[in-house]
Amino acid sequence: MLALRNHIRMVAMALMLLAPACAPAQPASSPAAKSTESATRRVVFAVPPPTSESNEPRNIAQTIMWQLAPMYEYLIGLDAETGKLVPQLATEWNVEGDQAIRFKLRKGVQFHNGNGEFTAKDVVHSWKDLVRDDAQAGYQVVLAKKAIEDVEVVNDYEVLVKIKQKDADLINMISQAQGGFEIMSKVDWDKRGDPSLTDPPIAGTGPYQFASRTQGANMVYQRVPYTHWRLNPEFQEFEFRWISEASTRLAGLYAGEVHVTTLPDDLLPQAEQRGFKIVRGKVPALRTFLNFKCCFLTWPDHRPSDGTYKYPNSPLMDLRVRKALNKAIDRDAVNKAFFGGKGELIYGFNHVSEVFPGFNPAWKERFPGEYGYDVNAARQLLADAGYGPTKPLKTSLYINPPSSVSSAQDMLEAIGAYWRAVGIDVEFVQMDSTRWQQLSTTCAHENAIDLTTTSGAPIVAYGFYNSSFIGNCGGYQHADTDAIFRKIQQELDPEKHAPSWQELGDRSFELHSNIPLFWLPAEAVLAPSVVADYPWPASISGTWTHVENLKATR
Numbered sequence: 001m002l003a004l005r006n007h008i009r010m011v012a013m014a015l016m017l018l019a020p021a022c023a024p025a026q027p028a029s030s031p032a033a034k035s036t037e038s039a040t041r042r043v044v045f046a047v048p049p050p051t052s053e054s055n056e057p058r059n060i061a062q063t064i065m066w067q068l069a070p071m072y073e074y075l076i077g078l079d080a081e082t083g084k085l086v087p088q089l090a091t092e093w094n095v096e097g098d099q100a101i102r103f104k105l106r107k108g109v110q111f112h113n114g115n116g117e118f119t120a121k122d123v124v125h126s127w128k129d130l131v132r133d134d135a136q137a138g139y140q141v142v143l144a145k146k147a148i149e150d151v152e153v154v155n156d157y158e159v160l161v162k163i164k165q166k167d168a169d170l171i172n173m174i175s176q177a178q179g180g181f182e183i184m185s186k187v188d189w190d191k192r193g194d195p196s197l198t199d200p201p202i203a204g205t206g207p208y209q210f211a212s213r214t215q216g217a218n219m220v221y222q223r224v225p226y227t228h229w230r231l232n233p234e235f236q237e238f239e240f241r242w243i244s245e246a247s248t249r250l251a252g253l254y255a256g257e258v259h260v261t262t263l264p265d266d267l268l269p270q271a272e273q274r275g276f277k278i279v280r281g282k283v284p285a286l287r288t289f290l291n292f293k294c295c296f297l298t299w300p301d302h303r304p305s306d307g308t309y310k311y312p313n314s315p316l317m318d319l320r321v322r323k324a325l326n327k328a329i330d331r332d333a334v335n336k337a338f339f340g341g342k343g344e345l346i347y348g349f350n351h352v353s354e355v356f357p358g359f360n361p362a363w364k365e366r367f368p369g370e371y372g373y374d375v376n377a378a379r380q381l382l383a384d385a386g387y388g389p390t391k392p393l394k395t396s397l398y399i400n401p402p403s404s405v406s407s408a409q410d411m412l413e414a415i416g417a418y419w420r421a422v423g424i425d426v427e428f429v430q431m432d433s434t435r436w437q438q439l440s441t442t443c444a445h446e447n448a449i450d451l452t453t454t455s456g457a458p459i460v461a462y463g464f465y466n467s468s469f470i471g472n473c474g475g476y477q478h479a480d481t482d483a484i485f486r487k488i489q490q491e492l493d494p495e496k497h498a499p500s501w502q503e504l505g506d507r508s509f510e511l512h513s514n515i516p517l518f519w520l521p522a523e524a525v526l527a528p529s530v531v532a533d534y535p536w537p538a539s540i541s542g543t544w545t546h547v548e549n550l551k552a553t554r
Helices: 002-016 037-041 062-067 120-130 139-147 170-174 186-192 246-255 265-273 319-327 331-339 361-371 375-384 408-421 433-441 458-466 479-489 498-511
Strands: 042-047 076-078 085-087 090-096 100-105 148-155 158-163 208-214 218-223 237-242 277-280 287-293 394-398 425-429 448-454 514-519 523-526 531-533
Touching (some): 100 120, 100 170, 120 158, 246 265, 319 361, 319 514, 361 498, 394 408, 458 479, 479 498
Parallel strands (some): 394 425
Antiparallel strands (some): 076 085, 208 218, 277 523, 287 448, 287 514
């Protein structure tokens, strides 16, 4: 314990005394400048391997659907530059009351390998495959079974998606924004049945078509041999190559064997010094924040007037305490120390960024006064709440860092040091993930804080972390915000959500519903002699999508 405390003090001192470090000199020669004919023909994207492999979309979780994404399209696409929903295989869609969504389908779109034209029957087949009893993909299967009653063919180029119950996430779930409703060829499935891992996946309509898979090693795609209705990729072949070790991926860049990859922050300077180019995803999605594990509503029959808190005496129920915990953290120092200054502040509401409809500019203006670093204000807030040297506030901070933030453990220890500096008695708690999950699912956390990262769509992430309606205990809940979120849930048209998101954000901001930290960039490293640019949103679960947009160097 003494060693841990000394480490925390050292991290805190590092935050206060942060200064730019000098990087070691690199050789003048640059492997990034190498280019070969084969490299230009095939672009290689090195990524950590997926947790599982399959050639059947219904058996692939959203987080690892990127392995099949180059070959499939969706009824509704996602614009790589703006993150907005756009027509893709459907030319238009309309919500018809609470009962159905009508899709008009694009004519003349071809499936790979001569499997004919895309029509309404393929939409029905794809949905039925998704909701099969043996499907293993989890989230999208459950949602589809709950939300969609049936998919009805109106004619060859029109379908009616009949709604079982209102779910504002339904259009996102159908779209490319979340993945899980990939459109597959019924003709191909009728001929071949379910593919194994050694068979080609069922044909899609994407700009790339499947070429080969070597289990545990890679997947290779070929540009379709005809003029694609949407775009033709600039590279003839695309390869996802599995490489676990970041150092090996970097070595692949140096050797000219890899042309696009992902690297942790500590290796990015080396890549830049060797002439490689770093590009960011266009749409903020990955965010990190601290959740209050304490304040869980109990709803008899989900009647808001009857809602009470499971732990009404938790110190984290006090707004002054939540505000003090926020104001005790120097976010600028944390950002520089652990994210190289690249994080963008979350202005009080975790799920709506500045580019998202519903963002209120007033959050940004008020953030310094409400959430900004102020040690004296934090101490006074704690004193007003009845805490001081003889009666310190006690709470627990879980040191179970998410894998998506490589420096998470050090950052948590530094944040704990900030809290101790204003007189808070912080207990650092480590436990295995199974035990932590048990406590979460039974709402057994009474007075604790944990670090969270998510790239989830606002309605999914907010529902999981701050709403009582889903039945989990992800974070702070309140009757006012539940009522506003219910309005969002009941509106199927995402275009109409913005006013309610602003209302929800305004109330969450005032309540200090959590401890917002940063929007984190998704970054890809390019070999500029082969790849000039990679415009992609980075807001889809699994991150690595829109690979058909890779730009070849001329």
